[in-house]
Amino acid sequence: MAQLKGACVIGQSGGPTSVINASAYGVIRTALDNPNITTVYGAAHGIKGVLNDQLYDMGKEDPKELELLLHTPSSELGSCRYKIADPDVDDTDYKRILEIFQKYNIRYFFYNGGNDSMDTCAKVSRFMAKAGYECRVMGVPKTIDNDLYGTDHCPGFASAAKYIATSCAEVYKDARVYDTGMVTVIEIMGRHAGWLAGAAALAGVVDCAPDLVYLPEVDFDMDRFLADVEAIYKEKGNCIVAVSEGIHYADGSFVSEAKTSATDGFGHAQLGGLAALLANIVKERTGAKVRGIELSLLQRCSAHLASQTDIDESFLAGKTAVEAAVSGETDKMVGFECTRGNGGYTCKTKLFNLSEVANFEKKVPLEWINAEGNGVSQAYIDYALPLIQGDNARATEQGLPRFARLKKVLAK
Amino acid sequence: MAQLKGACVIGQSGGPTSVINASAYGVIRTALDNPNITTVYGAAHGIKGVLNDQLYDMGKEDPKELELLLHTPSSELGSCRYKIADPDVDDTDYKRILEIFQKYNIRYFFYNGGNDSMDTCAKVSRFMAKAGYECRVMGVPKTIDNDLYGTDHCPGFASAAKYIATSCAEVYKDARVYDTGMVTVIEIMGRHAGWLAGAAALAGVVDCAPDLVYLPEVDFDMDRFLADVEAIYKEKGNCIVAVSEGIHYADGSFVSEAKTSATDGFGHAQLGGLAALLANIVKERTGAKVRGIELSLLQRCSAHLASQTDIDESFLAGKTAVEAAVSGETDKMVGFECTRGNGGYTCKTKLFNLSEVANFEKKVPLEWINAEGNGVSQAYIDYALPLIQGDNARATEQGLPRFARLKKVLAK
DSSP states (O other): OOOOOEEEEEEEOSSOOSSHHHHHHHHHHHHHTOTTEEEEEEETTTHHHHHTTOEEEGGGSOHHHHHGGGGOOSOTTOOOOOOOOOTTTOOHHHHHHHHHHHHHTEEEEEEEESHHHHHHHHHHHHHHHHHTOOOEEEEEEOOTTOOBSSSSSOTTHHHHHHHHHHHHHHHHHHTTSSSSOEEEEEEEOOSSOOHHHHHGGGGGGGTOOOSEEEOTTSOOOHHHHHHHHHHHHHHHSEEEEEEETTOBOTTSOBGGGOSSOTTTOOOSOOSSHHHHHHHHHHHHHHOOOEEEEEOTTHHHHOGGGOBHHHHHHHHHHHHHHHHHHHTTOOSEEEEEEEEOSTTOOEEEEEEEEHHHHTTOBOOOOGGGBOTTSSSBOHHHHHHHGGGGOSBOOOOEETTEEOOOOOOOOBOO | OOOOOEEEEEEEOSSOOSSHHHHHHHHHHHHHTOTTEEEEEEETTTHHHHHTTOEEEGGGSOHHHHHGGGGOOSOTTOOOOOOOOOTTTOOHHHHHHHHHHHHTTEEEEEEEESHHHHHHHHHHHHHHHHHTOOOEEEEEEOOTTOOBSSSSSOTTHHHHHHHHHHHHHHHHHHTTSSSSOEEEEEEEOOSSOOHHHHHGGGGGGGTOOOSEEEOTTSOOOHHHHHHHHHHHHHHHSEEEEEEETTOBOTTSOBGGGOSSOTTTOOOSOOSSHHHHHHHHHHHHHHOOOEEEEEOTTHHHHOGGGOBHHHHHHHHHHHHHHHHHHHTTOOSEEEEEEEEOSTTOOEEEEEEEEHHHHTTOBOOOOGGGBOTTSSSBOHHHHHHHGGGGOSBOOOOEETTEEOOOOOOOOBOO
């Protein structure tokens, strides 16, 4: 493949993770060091930054501050949830992107995001090819949801999983201090896939497993749930339940959105989310003391508890995207191929066709969920446990996290 | 003071903290090593363990497991919220305690808890003196609320403060990724005192301060709150609010319990707590995208983010209690006397009379709260910042926290 010299742009999109900036740093650092890449731009708020001609010159940043991106949660360049049109239907945005690419001689486009971002990548790539503008496009995945097709796992998942498992272990301890019982319901992110909720079960490795785990891969049955909880509460005097926010009844309606269900007994909109809802239903039925805990967005931004494995792999994904693009690859997403088992955990990068991964959600295999639909099997533990190894070797300042402080100098 | 030889018992009481076990370990380790103390018992679920004759023989534990108590959150011996009667009114419990103390020749009673526990200590001590049974009684404080009188601060507060400040800094990052604005309301524990809510402001040290902080020391005014939020949201396009769960109107009613207030517009009981309530009111008024986050009990059990300063001081409090008791002290609570400023932070233990500290709540001084009643002053920061220094040098197992695994062998 012919050598391609020019500038590159990196954008971040979708919901942030604890390590999405580690991937961005992988791209930025590697691109800054690569002689084929003339300038490294960061798009403010993803593709919107390109459309609005708001590009930061990453070469103007202090290298030490850039390196702190490894430990800085959230999307430091800014994110967006902008759904780009189909170029065959409306190519306005694409013409503008081409204009900006030409203006800055951008020949490399790296996009750091989830499903939708891979779709954006694929569309941009297709349009540029059609327009005859040489530009290499690479997707760098991130999603705590872990639902991208092809890759063994997604950067960002492991850190959220580690936060969830650790928090569940700590709550397990807290929920057992009194000799009066309690039912605790912990609500975990994941609208359609149960990868994150399953991570609660990792706490079992240190003897702090929740008693019940409900994933959205299995239809939820309120009566069965209450029977499960009651049985454990009666036996142990205590019950900890982990639920995915995405659990739904057989008809597809989300349990969290139940407003007038006879089962839940509440006739009004829920303000407090699923954990509070389920906790209250359990209280009504069993009379037990209850507590609902929503891990909320802390599970996607708690960089202080990021998995070092995740940080390393996220950086690697960004680095590989640049190296592959410079060597001639385009239209690909960097993913992982891993081995587990006797030989230990190994992880290698692998390129996937963007068209294959975009707009497809990977769910937890049903055979990794127990027959009762209220827990995960050892296969899930074996899959996820290697990913949460290693503690974030982060920098602190006066006992608090020291995040990257970027100047964000706009390119002219 | 005459030498007193005999067994000791340690009990834990009230809501747990991330470091209450560090204090228990300070007592247990020091007592096990002291020749005047013949046996070290741990009471199962505080004073109830004494009443029920459920005492663990701490000498039967593996020393390495005991040491892991330094990093194990919650009350490992079990806690209780048992309010003991006034011995002048009903001495049934006290007679039973005396019976158990005599049975095991317990001459030292260490009680690890908050306000109520210090009250229990004082009452037990008074009864034993009256009964002519020689027994030295020492209180070892713990409370994330930091509301104990006399002592500079309470073991447990700093770790919760560190968790709160770190989480606020991480949420600050997360709340700023989109170019569309958001109002985030973070609910923090502290029913009567605002020490914990104030800790949110510590995130300002790393440029991630919440915009507004509301403490229960100041009467809450909903209209003023909404005006505050709206002004900041208009100016910055973003607003982060930290609120104490204990904020209340001028008439004393808790904002979290407002059910039919015309101001909040909701006519039903809140399931989701204060954060969800305020977020929804802000949404109705401003139309802004909102998010309510309740830090919930994670702020009192997240040992992975404990302050090492807090761990060291908690251990020291327990150790000092044993040493002081053996040297003849009784009827005291171990507290701290600290210096800050140019000479740096220093912390020494100091003994306080139990009768002075019991049943008195220390609040944040009004001069540490700004004139607008929506933030804390530098004096608060200077007070709290030294306490959150140092990261928990904890043990992990397969990427997860390795907590103490005690055998809990019941004494016969």
